[in-house]
Amino acid sequence: MIKNSALLIIDVQEAMFSKDTPAHNGDECLEKIKRLAEKARRKGIPIIYVQHQSSEENDPLEEGSPGWEIHSSIKPEKEDWIIAKETPNAFYKTKLHSELKKMGIVHLVICGVSTEMCVDTTCRSAYSLGYDVILVKDAHTTWDSPHLNAQQIIEHHNKVLSSWFVELQAAEDINFDFSESQINSEVTE
Incomplete structure (x- = not known):
């Protein structure tokens, strides 16, 4: 098992799965992310939650509001990391890159919300920084x-x-048993 891998869960927060504006296949997506987190924990793979926070009053993701909280079905445990962000890019003006480097992480498994914004932007940034994604x-x-x-x-x-x-994989196919040959990144400063 390779310990230089991490599961990155992006913006899976209560507001993203509200009954008023539910995300597409939200319950199914939450269940898959929950199972991924369980697999990662069993393998000793770090889990990093990226939590979008807005400074705008009454925004559904306003810091400290109920909608801002990580979704209750996948609550972080004490050993998990939470990285706050204010833009679609989980690396921009955050500690994510420096924390991943400290942990020796070069391989990221990414899931979360929303596909065309934060997931897309973070995948492209991770690739540009040299991560295998x-x-x-x-x-x-x-x-x-x-x-x-x-x-x-x-x-x-x-x-x-x-x-x-990125490389695409289905949730059920991810077991966090990456071989050395799959880890060929050189993460940049």
């Missing part, structure tokens, strides 16, 4: 847009991101 193709979600429905957005981003930036 697996995007869990069935454990990220979003909402319908005026131009595409959520499933089309997810499929489109899986295709685009896998053409250059």
